[in-house]
Amino acid sequence: MKKTLTINIGYSIFNIDEDAYEILNRYLDSIKNYFNKIDNDTEIVKDFELRIAENFSSKISSSKQCVDLNDVKEIIEIMGSLDDFKEIYNDTENETENIKEEKKSNNKLFRDTSNRIIAGVCSGIAEYFKIDPIIVRVLFFIAVPLNLIVYIIFWIGIPSKDFDPDLRKILYRDKENGVIGGVSKGLSNYLKIDANIIRVVFVVSLFFGGAGLLFYLLLWLFTKEAKTIGQKMNMSGFNVNLSNIEDFIKKKTKNLNSPENTLTKVFLFPFRLLAPLINAFLKIGVFVFKIIFFIFSSIFIVFTSILLFVFSTISFKDISPEQDPEFFELLNAVPDYFAIFSVLFLLLTIVISIIISFYVLFKKKSNSSFFMFLIFLWIAFLILIMISLPNIILNMQDLNLLPNWIDGNYSFIWKWDDGIMLNKNN
Amino acid sequence: MSTENFKIQIRKGLLEFCVLQIISKKEVYASEIIEELKNSKIIVVEGTVYPLLSRLKKSDYINHEWKESTQGPPRKYYSISDYGLQHLKQLIVSWSDINSSVKELFEIKK
Numbered sequence: 001m002k003k004t005l006t007i008n009i010g011y012s013i014f015n016i017d018e019d020a021y022e023i024l025n026r027y028l029d030s031i032k033n034y035f036n037k038i039d040n041d042t043e044i045v046k047d048f049e050l051r052i053a054e055n056f057s058s059k060i061s062s063s064k065q066c067v068d069l070n071d072v073k074e075i076i077e078i079m080g081s082l083d084d085f086k087e088i089y090n091d092t093e094n095e096t097e098n099i100k101e102e103k104k105s106n107n108k109l110f111r112d113t114s115n116r117i118i119a120g121v122c123s124g125i126a127e128y129f130k131i132d133p134i135i136v137r138v139l140f141f142i143a144v145p146l147n148l149i150v151y152i153i154f155w156i157g158i159p160s161k162d163f164d165p166d167l168r169k170i171l172y173r174d175k176e177n178g179v180i181g182g183v184s185k186g187l188s189n190y191l192k193i194d195a196n197i198i199r200v201v202f203v204v205s206l207f208f209g210g211a212g213l214l215f216y217l218l219l220w221l222f223t224k225e226a227k228t229i230g231q232k233m234n235m236s237g238f239n240v241n242l243s244n245i246e247d248f249i250k251k252k253t254k255n256l257n258s259p260e261n262t263l264t265k266v267f268l269f270p271f272r273l274l275a276p277l278i279n280a281f282l283k284i285g286v287f288v289f290k291i292i293f294f295i296f297s298s299i300f301i302v303f304t305s306i307l308l309f310v311f312s313t314i315s316f317k318d319i320s321p322e323q324d325p326e327f328f329e330l331l332n333a334v335p336d337y338f339a340i341f342s343v344l345f346l347l348l349t350i351v352i353s354i355i356i357s358f359y360v361l362f363k364k365k366s367n368s369s370f371f372m373f374l375i376f377l378w379i380a381f382l383i384l385i386m387i388s389l390p391n392i393i394l395n396m397q398d399l400n401l402l403p404n405w406i407d408g409n410y411s412f413i414w415k416w417d418d419g420i421m422l423n424k425n426n
Numbered sequence: 427m428s429t430e431n432f433k434i435q436i437r438k439g440l441l442e443f444c445v446l447q448i449i450s451k452k453e454v455y456a457s458e459i460i461e462e463l464k465n466s467k468i469i470v471v472e473g474t475v476y477p478l479l480s481r482l483k484k485s486d487y488i489n490h491e492w493k494e495s496t497q498g499p500p501r502k503y504y505s506i507s508d509y510g511l512q513h514l515k516q517l518i519v520s521w522s523d524i525n526s527s528v529k530e531l532f533e534i535k536k
Contacts, residue, residue, distance in 0.1 A: 011499040047456060047476040080471025
């Protein structure tokens with residue numbers, strides 16, 4: 001039994017197996033990309049689609065109602081792969097402005113909006129150096145405080161661009177062929193090194209301070225597991241053409257049958273034994289982490305809310321100079337705009353932490369552009385507050401307000417009539 | 427240059443000429459063109475024809491027209507334009523020139 005999808009191609013509707021759909025989709029995508037670069041012509045792709053539809057409708061009958069992988073393989077064979085087109089069209093005469101531009105733009109740094117988590121900075125840098133974005137992300141993550149500033153500068157300074165994700169190898173975890181999390185096997189697919197060599201390196205590194213373990217865990221955390229055929233092919237850097245698809249399917253069936261040699265078996269034995277243990281341990285770890293995260297984030301959110309409440313009640317209270325002259329003066333020293341910034345800043349902090357908590361705890365992603373807008377606002381308010389704070393403090397110092405206040409002569413108290421008040425200790 | 431490469435180069439040069447020739451005979455749609463080209467072993471894969479057709483259309487050598495088909499969705503029928511016919515005549519002249527020169531060359535060798 002297989003899951004099927006319904007597609008509309010060349011004005012016709014077909015039911016297609018999921019795996020067949022994936023291959024066909026990638027094939028059409030690669031064609032679209034290729035011809036967009038050459039002619040900027042959507043007509044060609046439409047012609048392709050029409051022809052494919054014609055072929056499919058000849059394959060469909062009442063006894064076979066679904067397009068399967070074989071049909072897709074056959075049509076790709078008939079239509080030809082990118083390599084075939086390149087032979088005919090990729091000579092110097094046809095190297096149009098578009099391609100030249102494309103070549104030029106490859107040497108420029110762009111933010112990659114097609115494969116981004118925040119703004120595509122890491123992904124853009126990775127595209128520039130032709131490496132996997134994960135590597136750049138991990139490096140950024142290791143040195144967070146400094147890189148946060150670098151990231152924001154890059155965000156502002158670099159224009160964005162959509163890159164073609166199919167032309168790049170992507171690091172996935174290969175859990176199917178892996179021992180513990182599939183990280184080593186995934187790396188081996190990516191780097192085209194035997195998985196056992198990588199495993200040995202990880203194990204050896206355990207005895208030298210465990211940097212490898214940290215690296216392993218970080219990669220585990222950051223990489224996705226290759227689940228679909230497309231991802232599995234991407235993992236090994238295959239382009240979609242017929243021979244690659246066949247290679248891939250052959251390899252997969254061969255892999256299952258080929259026996260491991262004894263050395264590999266002996267080497268992997270302890271890890272195979274440990275794997276369920278580690279997996280269970282990790283699941284518990286994730287669970288504990290979520291609980292701790294939940295506690296901390298709720299404390300943080302509650303604390304910020306109280307701060308917001310206190311601050312807003314104090315700042316926007318109408319107070320006459322007769323009631324409490326010193327407090328009046330102190331309030332006057334805080335300009336209105338600063339109070340508004342601070343309140344909005346605190347509000348945003350609460351909203352953002354709630355969104356992040358939801359994401360971490362339930363993997364629920366909110367609208368990312370809206371979230372980015374919030375983050376952007378938050379940073380803007382942070383900067384505004386940072387800029388205006390020194391002036392206000394200096395101003396307070398001039399008015400001789402600060403020392404008493406900080407000395408502890410004052411404290412906040414709650415009064416039923418007035419809400420929270422700054423009170424002078426006697 | 428390998429023989430394979432030689433074949434590719436020749437095919438590449440002749441593809442436009444052959445496609446124009448096929449279209450000049452009668453109104454055809456893409457699959458028919460491909461059929462004929464395949465029969466004469468000029469192309470191996472169909473995908474190479476579509477970009478060429480689009481280029482010929484852009485150069486105004488050919489026109490196209492949508493026609494209902496008895497089976498399946500409407501088909502795009504291509505026909506040659508006057509301008510394309512002129513172009514084809516020039517191509518035929520240059521082809522026969524080259525053809526005869528190459529022939530001569532081989533006859534001298536014999």
